[in-house]
Amino acid sequence: xxxxxxxxxxxxxxxxxxxxxxxxxxxxxxxxxxxxxxxxxxxxxxxxxxxxxxxxxxxxxxxxxxxxxxxxxxxxxxxxxxxxxxxxxxxxxxxxxxxxxxxxxxxxxxxxxxxxxxxxxxxxxxxxxxxxxxxxxxxxxxxxxxxxxxxxxxxxxxxxxxxxxxxxxxxxxxxxxxxxxxxxxxxxxxxxxxxxxxxxxxxxxxxxxxxxxxxxxxxxxxxxxxxxxxxxxxxxxxxxxxxxxxxxxxxxxxxxxxxxxxxxxxxxxxxxxxxxxxxxxxxxxxxxxxxxxxxxxxxxxxxxxxxxxxxxxxxxxxxxxxxxxx
Amino acid sequence: xxxxxxxxxxxxxxxxxxxxxxxxxxxxxxxxxxxxxxxxxxxxxxxxxxxxxxxxxxxxxxxxxxxxxxxxxxxxxxxxxxxxxxxxxxxxxxxxxxxxxxxxxxxxxxxxxxxxxxxxxxxxxxxxxxxxxxxxxxxxxxxxxxxxxxxxxxxxxxxxxxxxxxxxxxxxxxxxxxxxxxxxxxxxxxxxxxxxxxxxxxxxxxxxxxxxxxxxxxxxxxxxxxxxxxxxxxxxxxxxx
Ligand code: SF4
Ligand code: SF4
Numbered sequence: 425x426x427x428x429x430x431x432x433x434x435x436x437x438x439x440x441x442x443x444x445x446x447x448x449x450x451x452x453x454x455x456x457x458x459x460x461x462x463x464x465x466x467x468x469x470x471x472x473x474x475x476x477x478x479x480x481x482x483x484x485x486x487x488x489x490x491x492x493x494x495x496x497x498x499x500x501x502x503x504x505x506x507x508x509x510x511x512x513x514x515x516x517x518x519x520x521x522x523x524x525x526x527x528x529x530x531x532x533x534x535x536x537x538x539x540x541x542x543x544x545x546x547x548x549x550x551x552x553x554x555x556x557x558x559x560x561x562x563x564x565x566x567x568x569x570x571x572x573x574x575x576x577x578x579x580x581x582x583x584x585x586x587x588x589x590x591x592x593x594x595x596x597x598x599x600x601x602x603x604x605x606x607x608x609x610x611x612x613x614x615x616x617x618x619x620x621x622x623x624x625x626x627x628x629x630x631x632x633x634x635x636x637x638x639x640x641x642x643x644x645x646x647x648x649x650x651x652x653x654x655x656x657x658x659x660x661x662x663x664x665x666x667x668x669x670x671x672x673x674x675x676x677x678x679x680x681x682x683x684x685x686x687x688x689x690x691x692x693x694x695x696x697x698x699x700x701x702x703x704x705x706x707x708x709x710x711x712x713x714x715x716x717x718x719x720x721x722x723x724x725x726x727x728x729x730x731x732x733x734x735x736x737x738x739x740x741x742x743x744x745x746x747x748x749x750x
Numbered sequence: 751x752x753x754x755x756x757x758x759x760x761x762x763x764x765x766x767x768x769x770x771x772x773x774x775x776x777x778x779x780x781x782x783x784x785x786x787x788x789x790x791x792x793x794x795x796x797x798x799x800x801x802x803x804x805x806x807x808x809x810x811x812x813x814x815x816x817x818x819x820x821x822x823x824x825x826x827x828x829x830x831x832x833x834x835x836x837x838x839x840x841x842x843x844x845x846x847x848x849x850x851x852x853x854x855x856x857x858x859x860x861x862x863x864x865x866x867x868x869x870x871x872x873x874x875x876x877x878x879x880x881x882x883x884x885x886x887x888x889x890x891x892x893x894x895x896x897x898x899x900x901x902x903x904x905x906x907x908x909x910x911x912x913x914x915x916x917x918x919x920x921x922x923x924x925x926x927x928x929x930x931x932x933x934x935x936x937x938x939x940x941x942x943x944x945x946x947x948x949x950x951x952x953x954x955x956x957x958x959x960x961x962x963x964x965x966x967x968x969x970x971x972x973x974x975x976x977x978x979x980x981x982x983x984x985x986x987x988x989x990x991x
Contacts, residue, residue: 490859492856492857492858492878493858493879496837496856496857499837500836500857502836502838503833506833507833507835507836574834652804652819653938659806659807661806662806662816663805664802664804665770665821666795666799668789668793668795669794670799671863672869740867741867741938742867742869745869
């Protein structure tokens, strides 16, 4: 498939937004359980929520460049019964609203306890909103990934690993951003978020490598002979039906050499999984606040390469009819 | 239920592209249009077509044969392109099974084209919507046309009658008969999309000659001994140049 930058930005940016929100909420729950020191509502949760929102808005903004008619995008909410894309179009704004409310409640300081569950769990408004938003965040990971995983003719995507990878790559980069954000704010949660970021990054590495191995094993269930239904061992395409290019020769192929694609794979494996882990580990020892930020920046660059590769890797069966790109 | 479709005879298609051009002409001027081109006279032309004719060489030189392969939307009975559409712009008509795009609803997300394994959909870069073969829905449902013209433009244009149009669910239709009697097949049936369009394979030519065709009706040059009738009066051939 042809990797479109609008979709690369959309999927990576909202993944980070979701992950960052989940990191903030995890932090809040931990401090509620007195496992972490409590944080300032305004300075940490409200600002962090805002940063998450910025990533979500940026992703949404990027997605509009993918559409021919963004002004009609509201129509895309109508087919949620059958289309995962439609489901994403519904869940994303809902999640953005919840993150906004979460940040707003913290900003306004509406964090007085509403009630207490069995004398231990002090429940306030932000905890309730955050809980709902966390569920929606995971629903959004599933929707985004299922857009690809549900296409049964794109074998490279048609696997539960796609959902696993979208989720863990989003979590990893979101927690990485939380670590960078804490480092920037000088809050001593860097180790907490950094540890989780490393755990998620390593989990994502297992999933991504598993999918790379799976896709390497894939063999086409079709060939030129089955595509045109002429059962003869010697078949050669002489013309594709037109002289120049067409949608069919552009949309379904990356138009890069095999070597380039392989280099992108090596690059993303390095930048997404190895460099950030090393940098976070180094930041433990050096107590540096720059390193977590660098870890996030490198991981994001790597994620863009990862998403590019994700698209380029998928071989669309229609390419059989265009042997120059098959 | 009716399922309108094309049956394309690879045995007689000569690859003349008459279906391609007539399709482009009709649909550009019809309700599906325009089918815009980009840089049509430059080095890198591109454009929307609903129908393309590809050419394949089968066999090893010198024992090769050329197969021309017209390719358009197959109007699948279980079309994977329809349920994925987030707007409902892509739909399959209940009454005749034609798969269509509502260009006023389409947001141009191209998701349907990813879901179609046959590459039958083409994005219109000028109008930013997805386009595809409509089976000339504006011809075949136009009751003001005489019945013999209520056919897709490609079918009307094909000089070798390689394109048979009809209801593949009606066992008595010409399309169904051709499928049944001439070994009609679907493209990649194992994909479960149940394409409505069928193709007729290359097959041994059979010429039907009746007894009368072997007997000459007249013999203008009198070259053969046998004269079919006695020469009482002159025939038109005898007096004409
Ligand atoms: S050929 Fe493609 S576009 Fe046409 S109905 Fe089948 S899946 Fe849809
Ligand atoms: S490009 Fe148009 S018809 Fe295709 S899925 Fe998107 S909205 Fe539906």
